[in-house]
Amino acid sequence: MSLTSALDSAKSSLAASAAQTAIVSRNVQNVNTPGTTRKYAQVTSTAYGGVQVNSVARSQNQALFRNQLNATSASNAWTSINDALTQLQQTVGDTADEASPAARLGSLKDALTAYAVSPGSSDLARAAVQAAQNLSTSLNEASAVVQTVRQDADTGISNAVDQMNSLLAQFKSLNDKVVNGTTAGLDVTDYVDQRDQVASQLSQYVGVSMKTRGNNDAVLYTDSGVTLFETVPRGVSFTKTAPLVPGQDGNAVTIDGVQVTGAQATMPIQSGSIFGLMQVRDDIATTYQSQIDQIAAGLIDATSEVDASGNTISGLFASNLAGETAANYSVTGLAGRIMVPQSLFSNPTPLRDGVNGQYNTDNAAGFADRINSILDALGQTRTYDGAAGIETSASLSNFAASSVGWLQAQRSNASDQADYQSTVLTRTQEALSDATGINLDEELTKLLELEHSYQASAKLMSTVGEMLDNLLNSVR
Template sequence: MSLTSALNTAQSIFNNTGTQSSVVSTNISNSSNSDYVRRQAMITTSLNGAQVVKISRAQEDALLKQWLKASAQDSGQQTLLGGLTDLKSIMGGNDYETSPANYLSTFREKLQAFRTSPSSTIAAQSAVTAAQDVANSLNDATKSVQAVRQGADKEIATQVSTLNTLLAQFKTANDAVKSATATGGNPADALDERDKLLKQISSIVGVNAVDRDNGDMALYTTDGTVVFDTIPRTVTFVAQDTYTTQTKGNAIYIDGVALASGKGSTSTAQGSLQALLQVRDDIAPTFQSQLDEIAKSLVTMFSETGGAPATTQPGLFVWKTAVGTPGGTPTAAGVIDGIAGTITVNAAVITSQGGDPMKLRDGSISGLTNLNPTGKSGFSDNLDALYTAMGTAQTFSATAGLSSNVNIMDYASNSIGWLEQYRSDATTASENTSAALSRSTEAYSNETGVNLDEELTLLLDIEQSYKAATKILNAVDEMLKSLLDIAS
């Protein structure tokens, strides 16, 4: 080997180790960055010696797509579980102590105590107070359910705004990737940025990423709607200021196409938006319908009939229509939207409002009739009939999602059971999606993440190469000195 060749070899080593050291240092400094993909200096050997030909990126498209799918599913499932947990908290938590079912049970017990002591004013007032608790629990539950719906609506608006911002940023990153690819530059940083944005987008709305020529990428929802194709497609949504039982939430549109909501306790939602739609438009309204059916049944069950010709009017429990007028005894088979939010106890039996609780015993609350015209203190026929009615099967609307031929006590309990079963199944599903995401994250990280042990080992190898180059340089230096000494 000539001295010139030796010098060229040493210079090549210095150049290579300098580039390699820079790449390894960058890797080490980003070891805790989950959005960074490991780089590696690729060296090839030719007649001119070894040289770095490119900086490669440990890209794993298949694992990334699997991660995106797992992320979208987990985001949707966790969002659904959060909504169900909010609904459960309305009922008082694990023991459901503030649920209508709990207050109904207490009311029936007080009614039983009143029927065994029909002359007791205290027993009468206790029964009326228990009835007020039932009405208040239905009122409060309705308000809370609508608050959950409104909260979901506001969150949808926030996430739609975030999604539009992310898509705009995605265009910038995608353009940077295309530009670097077209000019032969290094698109690694732009690819990292684009992948980071893609991860955030997938947690909001599940997307399929399609690679195209020149490093370009297009995004589609799982049902084929275009989310990004050269330019971001507009995502639109109009939020509602307030929510009542009659309020219908607005749809989310991506490129003019309505986004479907998730279905089932193991939700089909891909991303949080579809799960929020499911909570707002499916689960919460169904639970509200069950509350309305309980209220409707109470009004009907405690209504009184009398007069000539015979008419039926609400007795112990009264309610108001959507326009604020007093409602009559329900006769239609369907759900009366919002009745649970307006049901109250008739002022005719509330002592503090000038009423007489004994009217419950006599069946004279509405004023249509008096089943105890002689005022017998031991009269209990009406109380017996009301108590029995609470244990008698009734027909409920099938659209509320529960068995339609049960007594009101069982129906209220079944409503809690429906919510708890839904939440329990969603919890199990959320554990599965969380585990799947964890495995996908681990697999993706193992292939693309930075391993400090490997990087430090590589750094030691680079150090050895550098030392070898310095030895070659020292040897050449000694030879040149010897030649100069001979020449002098």
């Protein structure tokens, strides 16, 4: 090797070491920055024995990144469901909670049993009416909670759609920088990191898959195959549902005009918070609403009366909606409308005798037939709508207890799934970080190696310089 070649080789080595040192320093600076991958120089040999940095690359693992997107979507879906079920359970209570419909139904039966023993007691009559009022109030409150949960879910969907559109705009900006930079031969690794982070944020709301093509151009799809981004963002649309009617599904989400939620969706999404919130709004909450509506209907039927003309009229329980009677009512949303007639609070005697006294025509103080008939009716096996999601034939007490059990089972399953998916997400993020993230110890070790390489190259240059000086001096 000539002295000139040796000098050129040392100079290229110094330049390569300096470039690599800059990259390692950037890694050290970003060691605690979430989502940042490790950058490294792609070094090649030159024709004259030197080295040069051709480009900057980033550590990546597409399989782990894809798993992280999937885990993020699944975790957010179950978290949304679990949060809603927790709200329902905490507010409605359970069979051991005196505030739950099931427990208050038991209290009503106890009060009626006591009243039947002493039908002439006005205090026991008022206690039975108050127990009925407590039961109707618990159903009213449960229905209100269901509607609140549904409305919160609808609002959450609207907010998620707004966030998705904002993130898609960011994704386009970053994707343009990546494509243009790649075409120009620039270092775009930081932009690619940021683009991946935006994709991860999008996966919180809907299942996402990302593919790259020429010039690092990225394309996004939902987990159902609907294009979310290709060169330009596809519009995500949703109109808040107002009013949100009990028993009816809310509005659907569309992507680029394609419906991706609801019964009419041809390519429905399968994960993400929007999926979870849709499950809450149009499935879980409406099923629970149907259950408490069935309880309300059973109470109105069991306590209804027959007047002198043979017409069915409301008794202990009625609807607060004008024109809605025990003979003609809508079950949907009935738990929110059920009430105890105010007249019974000032005069509870009709509970024993009938609204028009038709059951106790002799006005006997010891008359208990009507009270016992109500107790019998409350204990009878009834038929329920299958939309309630539990048994279709049971007594009111058993049906109410099954409703609580259903809610507890749903809550338990959602909690287990949320914990499991959260663990999967954490482990996946750790695995991805281990594979592509920045390790400070490794970077410091790399710095030492580059320092030694730099020193060796500098020593070589110094030696070549001395040799050139001696050569020149010998010529003089």
